[in-house]
Amino acid sequence: MDNILNAAIVASLIWHVVLLGVALWRIMRGESPVDRLLGVELASVLILCALVLIALFTGQDLYMDVALVVAALSFIGTLALARYLADQRMF
């Protein structure tokens, strides 16, 4: 069971990195600024998934802290940039 679980974690980690590459390629060919901002948000969520999987793989608590910080900062950053795109000001 441990072998199956380790294999699933590694396969899911590789899978999320591949999906991250696809999302970055889609950001490069975006149609509008909002489209690219949505791609950046999606990429940050995929990075969060990869960090949680690294925490599972190594068994270290530290990576969960990093995932928490990534979630908080991407939330604030995306909200500020969306408001800047719509209103031409942030606050």
Added chain:
Amino acid sequence: MDFTLKLILQAVALLAIVGGSLFSLIGVLGFIRLPDVYTRLHAAGKVSVFGALLLVVAAVALESLGVGKALVLIALLIIAGPAVSHALASAAYRTGVPMKRVERDDLAQARSAPLGPGLHGADSSADLPV
């Protein structure tokens, strides 16, 4: 008894990892293939709510890596995902990103037609929230 509990937790973690990977696949596939920004928002929201959340559930079930931090992360994901989707859809609508295959646009109708008297006042259609 302890061995059985560990086996159940490992099975839950395996199911959560496979489910989270499938939700990530569906979300990124929709992000590539769907026609405009509004439908792409619908697909990308699935990754942030279900994909990441199931992986955090797997982390809790398998290693019990900081249950308090994982609960904070789950709450942050559940609150932040819909807020970000709403902000991006509002920004797209206000910067005039067109929709593909419009069936109806209730917001444009509500903005152009004045409201009935006594509902919100005479000229409140100008400052409707988006």
